[in-house]
Amino acid sequence: MTPFRAPGTPEYVAAGAAFQLAAPVDPAGAFTARSVADVTDAVAAARRAGRPLRVHTTGHALGRAAPLTGSLLVRPIIDAPVEVDPGTRTARVPAGKTWADVLTETLPHGLTGLHGSSGTVGVIGYLLGGGLSFYGRRFGLAANAVRSFTVVRADGAVVEADATRHPELFWALRGGGGGFGVVVAAEIDLVPMHAVVTGMAVWDAADAPRIAPAWQRWARTAPPEITTSLRMLSLPPLPTLPPHLAGRRVLALDGAVTATTQADLPAAVRVADELLSPLTALAAPVSNTWAPAAPAAVPLVHLDPPRPVPFRSGSALVDELDEAGWAAVCNAGPSLLALEFRQLGGAFAAPAAGGGALDRFAAPLLHYAVGLAGDDTARDLRAVRAAIEPYRTGYTAPNFVEHADAPQRTFDDDVRDRVDRVRRAADPDGLFRGDHTAPVRG
Ligand SMILES: Cc1cc2nc3c(=O)[nH]c(=O)nc-3n(C[C@H](O)[C@H](O)[C@H](O)COP(=O)(O)OP(=O)(O)OC[C@H]3O[C@@H](n4cnc5c(N)ncnc54)[C@H](O)[C@@H]3O)c2cc1C
Structure with missing residues (x-):
């Protein structure tokens, strides 16, 4: 049967x-x-x-x-609840749950997981690919906050993989590129989050070549409490969008500042102000919603689509752009929905004690461009890629690589060889070979 x-x-x-x-x-x-x-x-x-x-x-x-x-x-889609232990600040998350499911259980305890920009993303897939969150410059990659995975291996055995049981499998699962088995649950660390300062500042697209380099300069010495994303947005004229975004090409700056306790909140407000005051002095925004908020606002601020869409994208870890680079990128890809730079550094850049195969990003920025699937998007992704080319580090972030034919490289060769050895041991007959992304060598 x-x-x-x-x-x-x-x-x-x-x-x-x-x-x-x-x-x-x-x-x-x-x-x-x-x-x-x-x-x-x-x-x-x-x-x-x-x-x-x-x-x-x-x-x-x-x-x-x-x-x-x-x-x-x-x-x-395991039929079991998310179990939160406020005492140990952990949650056991059965496979099939989205980040929205997890936050529903953790936020009433004043705790959050290191979720990404959208609550619709699956927790397990996100963790396996590293997990880049608006809390990441303070707390690092979400994969570093995994305590254990429960895995069904290719031989049918159900194993707990953590720091002491199947430690090599545990290491490889965290960013190793898939093909190790079916994860049926994860135990993750939660962090206290009293409040955040979050929102989106929006400028006319014509201001982008001045704002973007200034944001990049600020990012160099920004405190780890803040993680931001700078994007050229060209959203469709949807009635559900605010008028300053619907059908317009704009520059948008969003993200979050953490206030883990009530006492942290005034400092968090100051951190947001130190980012926004100089930028709004350079050019007046058409809208600015940055303000103190409950952590539940964070998975909504990025305006990710709540429902399924056909999309194509490109991404790369990049070095800082020079002024000519920003000018070229800000004018490229007019048909794309978003042309994004996520701020890295802080805890994203620090090697994690006991971390997995992917435990940090060495680059200052993650570039991501996305549009609705179609010829215009394919053409504009090529143009954006050409504009970004001089700044590519040669590495990519696994969660942001969405196409099998896209160039991808997560690791140096020694790490990739170790991951391959773990994969061969876990799945010698290649039952899960299709789930294994194949990074380029060299
Ligand atoms: C709108 C949007 C916003 C996003 N925002 C962010 C962000 O802010 N930060 C970030 O890091 N990423 C982000 N991502 C990328 C996202 O984290 C990855 O696409 C992730 O792989 C999605 O996991 P999933 O389970 O939802 O997707 P799926 O396509 O279902 O799974 C992705 C892969 O994960 C593996 N997988 C999933 N479930 C299991 C399981 N139970 N056992 C074993 N393997 C499994 C499989 O290899 C599968 O191919 C975003 C993506 C989108 C579309």
Whole structure:
């Protein structure tokens, strides 16, 4: 008996549902696993069928690895709650939960996880790819805050991977590029978060070549309490968007300053002011919503799409741009929805004690460009890539690589070789080979 359902059945369609609508979902069979036993059944059935087993949760990153054609797809949506322990400041998160699910449980305790810009992203997929959050310059990559993963391996064994049990697997899972098994739960550290200062300042696009270099200069010495993102935005004329964003090309600066306790809040307000005052003196913004807020505001501030979309993107870890670079980039890619630079440094740059394969980013900035799938976007992504080329470090951030054919390199060769050894040991027959992103060498 196989649990995998055939194409055309409602169960197949439900298991293949994906946020990324631009990638075909055409596995030979698909199955939503509701328990760990369901997952072990799926692993055994895929082995019997001699087909690769693919794993996804929300399908945000569906295009990143090999096509699904010919494989079997398991979607682990484990039927169990997120368990928060306020005493140890940890949460046990079953596979299938999104960050919105986790925050619903943690925020009433004054605690948060190191989530990204959107609550719709799946926790496990995000953690496996490093996890870049608006709290990251203070607390580092989210993968460094994982205490353990519960994993169903290719041989069907259910193992706990942490610092002492299967430590090599634990190390490789954190940013190693997938292909190690099906994660059915993660235990993560939470951090106290009394409040944040967050919001979005928006300038006319014509002001971007002056604002962007000034933001970059500020970023060099900014305190770790603040993490920001600077973007050229060209959002569609949707009635749900504020008028200063709908159908206009603008420069937007958003992010968050942490106030872990009530006493931290005045300092957090000062940190935001030290960023915004000089920039708003350079050019008056058309809108500025930065203000103290509850941490629940953070996964909303970036205006990520709440519903599935067909998109194409490009990304790279980059060095600082010079003025000519900013001018070229600010004018490139007019059809793209967003052309982004996320501020790194701070704890993002510090090697984490006991961290995983990917425990830091050495670059000062992460560049990400995204548009609705189509010819204009493909053309503009190429143009933006050309503008960015002189500043590329040669490395990429796994969570922001969304296409199997995009150049990607997470590690130096020695780290990549160690990850490959762990993958061969965990999955000698390559059952999960399709889930393994294949970084370029050299
Ligand atoms: C709108 C949007 C906003 C984003 N914002 C951020 C951000 O702020 N910071 C950031 O770091 N990233 C961000 N991302 C990227 C996101 O973190 C990655 O795409 C991540 O891989 C998504 O995980 P998922 O489980 O939701 O997606 P999926 O496509 O379901 O999974 C991605 C991959 O993770 C693996 N995987 C997922 N679940 C399991 C499991 N249970 N067991 C084993 N492997 C599994 C699989 O290899 C799968 O191919 C964003 C993406 C989007 C589309």
